[in-house]
Amino acid sequence: MQQPIRFGLVGYKFMGKAHSNALARLPMFFPESPSVSRQAICGRDAAGVRSAAGQLGWQSYETDWRRLVDRDDIDVIDITAPSNAHHEIAIAAARAGKHVFCEKPLALTLDDARGMADAVRKAGVTGQIGFNYRFAPAIQMAHQLIASGRLGTIYHFRGQYLQDFIVDPQFPRVWRLDRSVCGSGALGDIGAHLIDLARYLVGDIREVSGMSRTFIRERPLPSAMTGLSASADETRRGVVDVDDATSFVFGFTGGAMGTIEATRFAQGNKNGMSFEINGSKGSLRFHFERMNELEWYDAADPQTESGFRVIQCTEAAHPYMSAWWPVGHVIGYEHTFVHEMADFVRAVSAGQPASPDFADGVAVSQIMEAVELSIDRRAWVEVASL
Numbered sequence: 067m068q069q070p071i072r073f074g075l076v077g078y079k080f081m082g083k084a085h086s087n088a089l090a091r092l093p094m095f096f097p098e099s100p101s102v103s104r105q106a107i108c109g110r111d112a113a114g115v116r117s118a119a120g121q122l123g124w125q126s127y128e129t130d131w132r133r134l135v136d137r138d139d140i141d142v143i144d145i146t147a148p149s150n151a152h153h154e155i156a157i158a159a160a161r162a163g164k165h166v167f168c169e170k171p172l173a174l175t176l177d178d179a180r181g182m183a184d185a186v187r188k189a190g191v192t193g194q195i196g197f198n199y200r201f202a203p204a205i206q207m208a209h210q211l212i213a214s215g216r217l218g219t220i221y222h223f224r225g226q227y228l229q230d231f232i233v234d235p236q237f238p239r240v241w242r243l244d245r246s247v248c249g250s251g252a253l254g255d256i257g258a259h260l261i262d263l264a265r266y267l268v269g270d271i272r273e274v275s276g277m278s279r280t281f282i283r284e285r286p287l288p289s290a291m292t293g294l295s296a297s298a299d300e301t302r303r304g305v306v307d308v309d310d311a312t313s314f315v316f317g318f319t320g321g322a323m324g325t326i327e328a329t330r331f332a333q334g335n336k337n338g339m340s341f342e343i344n345g346s347k348g349s350l351r352f353h354f355e356r357m358n359e360l361e362w363y364d365a366a367d368p369q370t371e372s373g374f375r376v377i378q379c380t381e382a383a384h385p386y387m388s389a390w391w392p393v394g395h396v397i398g399y400e401h402t403f404v405h406e407m408a409d410f411v412r413a414v415s416a417g418q419p420a421s422p423d424f425a426d427g428v429a430v431s432q433i434m435e436a437v438e439l440s441i442d443r444r445a446w447v448e449v450a451s452l
């Protein structure tokens with residue numbers, strides 16, 4: 067039997083849990099996948115990481131990521147720490163000959179992202195980035211419909227990622243609002259996913275023009291935080307130096323036009339990621355809160371029957387669905403992480419390129435940096451100029 071692929075995970079909170087769950091599910095639902103072992107988990111707080119190791123099923127723990135990277139019983143470094151930690155850890159891991167799975171956005175800056183992609187390429191290891199929304203079967207189905215020409219020439223991509231968790235001015239200035247830790251606000255935290263989907267589904271982006279706002283410029287500092295929730299320390303305040311909301315219009319290299327709106331100030335929207343794509347032969351609509359469904363308008367339908375149909379993407383024939391439940395038994399957010407890990411370990415085991423890889427992460431960072439530059443200059447920016 068082949069040796070298991072031995073994982074070392076950095077971070078044990080929101081994404082740490084999502085990745086741990088994904089690795090635990092693999093042998094149960096994707097038994098043909100290469101086997102994996104949850105070798106060691108890493109966090110800075112000894113009590114916290116010890117408890118996480120037990121809860122999330124890891125064999126051991128470390129309190130310094132350098133120790134994790136140095137261990138010779140680990141093949142993959144999986145990075146779920148905030149974005150300011152990605153660059154240093156990924157480069158050290160690649161240089162130590164480890165494969166790297168890294169959460170998005172790849173890095174704080176385009177330069178750092180490029181450095182990470184170079185390090186992985188030079189070391190000849192596999193690098194994958196955590197654009198997990200690609201792995202919803204409905205998104206894969208959208209990709210297949212577009213790639214097979216069923217939508218014809220694509221004219222529009224119209225994407226929105228709407229959340230509301232920071233509308234309250236008393237919500238603390240967590241790391242997601244601190245540029246030195248996250249690089250950018252709504253743009254990098256949620257907009258990055260839509261940029262990736264626009265590229266994945268429609269193609270490369272040539273030029274962008276954006277605007278952004280920071281509605282609340284100062285907030286109490288956090289006393290505790292978990293997932294997207296946090297409590298405030300009312301005695302201390304901090305500056306918000308990232309975008310609360312960013313919108314931009316853009317042109318695809320292939321001629322289609324696009325809009326993306328990313329905001330955490332859209333009251334009532336919790337994880338409202340949605341898009342519509344319009345082509346000469348039809349349209350597609352997706353909303354993450356109904357992630358098992360893909361809406362498709364086929365212009366070839368008879369006039370008397372025309373309209374959007376709702377495809378339930380739960381047939382065994384839909385990508386990844388044969389691994390799960392009988393048809394109509396829907397899957398959720400966490401399954402997207404299982405799917406991305408199934409693909410990643412297959413790529414590692416076969417020595418094949420992963421997808422989305424670090425080059426995709428660089429491409430998204432390049433577009434985000436172009437958007438920020440266009441906002442600063444109040445002008446259009448060509449993505450290739452960066």
Ligand SMILES: NC(=O)c1ccc[n+]([C@@H]2O[C@H](COP(=O)([O-])OP(=O)(O)OC[C@H]3O[C@@H](n4cnc5c(N)ncnc54)[C@H](O)[C@@H]3O)[C@@H](O)[C@H]2O)c1
Nearest residue numbers: 077078079080081109110146147148149151169170171196
């Ligand atoms: N793919 C997605 O849908 C998605 C969703 C949320 C977050 N993310 C990304 O995942 C990353 C983490 O976000 P999160 O929400 O899980 O954050 P989080 O705050 O919930 O967890 C971060 C973890 O990293 C640990 N950590 C921080 N610095 C560290 C260091 N130097 N060494 C070791 N451990 C360290 C923390 O202790 C914590 O366990 C970010 O890059 C974020 O953009 C992706």
